[in-house]
Amino acid sequence: MEWEWSYLCFSSIILLPVFILFFSQKKTTKCSYKLPPGPPGLPFFGNMFELGTEPYKRMAALKQKYGPVLWLKLGTSTNIMVVQTAQAAAELFKNHDTSFADRFIPDVNKTHNYYQGSLAIGRYGSFWRFQRRICTVEMFVHKKISDTVPVRRKCVDNMVKWIEKAANSAKKGSGIENRGSLDFFNAMKGIMEWSGTRGRAVKKGAEKGKDFLDVLLEFEGTGKDEPAKLSEHEIKVLIVEMFLAGSETTSSSVEWALTELLRHPQAMAEVKTEISKVIGLNKKFEESDIENLPYMQSVIKESLRLHPPLPFLIPRETIQDTKFMGYDIPKGTRVLVNTWAIGRDPECWDDPMSFKPERFLGSKIDVKGQHYELIPFGAGRRMCVGLPLGHRMMHFALGSLLHEFDWELPNGVSPKSINMDESMGATARKRDSLKVCGQVMLMLAPGPLEPPSILEPEGSKYELLKASKSFGFHLQRALEKYNIINSAFTIKLQNHTKSVKPTTQAPLD
């Protein structure tokens, strides 16, 4: 009996505050705000346990019940608003972009003061505006991107050579060991070291070969709407961020696009025919070819529709209390735009779950933030600043892979059995890295044989020989090995830092 009483007392002490909190929360919420609808959640924990490992899918499923704007709570104090339809996204970006233009800073990014100097998670304000301007003008305008064409050419050539070499050394039917991530992280370590040491070695006045890093180091501003100088920390963070923001997004998109093509042999045949007609066999794929390849552009759009690397964009935060679609959204609310759900919404797309690149042929829809049904790069003030480079690199890398090789699935894997699961890390990338088999086409010039029709311009004098053995490897290995995406940076920084002494300083302190 005594035991039962103490048990009851103990339970009441524990449970009473929970009930008080639960009911008081509901009451305040009802009285003060009209919040968007959402699942009720648990006391203290809110909806924390309902989201699973692929929260964008779970939230997409909740659209049926709760409509275009969803409200969630994490713990007792974190409010989350999820925008689930193209119309709601249009309303947000067209009419409330400034109110939702702040970013939320995850705790992990507070260490080493990473957020101070970050463009992607920097607070909306004059320093962010200055960073956007300097990145756009010094890196992402058409001319600057075109100036670095040879650098990307070299990296793609290296990637193709690596694949050919891998093909030659592979035993028939064997895969190639996937040490890609190791190479990638070694490269990242190097980059951090370079950006850490470079500040001490700059030679002032050396205008020739001035790159983005020089621009940052030599920057002298008014000190009013822009800083007077940039600190070493701010420069390091910005440089590292460009690598991080641009690498995985782009390489993961290329992997998804090739995966979809392997699942759809008709689309694969179509895109290869287009490339061989436009470029021919005795020429390399060039960036300037992209505009003449509407089917390949449609393949990339269709792949980004189904597999946006950032399914929630980058979370935003409300700067002030905001009235949005009839709801009262408090200051400090985290805002997620579920671009994954929007890309699969039957109200926007016919047969939304099918991969059909031809839906974009003759259509005006593009990914530049004006068509809210397709916003893999976001929209509004905080949309992807690297879009011009990322867009070009995706086409260049995929086009070169398709032009140089014939791709197949390994023995025992059929188009329908490819595992399409995603894993949510920095991006929603393919969980099982794509294992592909390629066939190298060796060109022997000139020869008597007519090449196979799908590959060749009619009347070609070239003889084609397909390597008899196929080779297999993980695509990411090739993409990451040459960090082809941000190659413009890599090579320039490499050249630049040859004379710099090694440092023992920690990269991001």
Ligand code: HEM
């Ligand atoms: C397939 C390629 C890429 C995709 C799909 C992508 C996607 C995105 C998305 C969805 C956002 C957030 C937009 C928003 O909140 O509305 C973003 C922001 C950003 N991206 Fe990209 N990105 C790509 C490539 C790149 C590249 C190549 C770079 C730079 C080298 C880059 C740098 C950035 C930066 C710095 C931001 C933050 C912008 C800001 O907050 O003002 N991205 N990107």
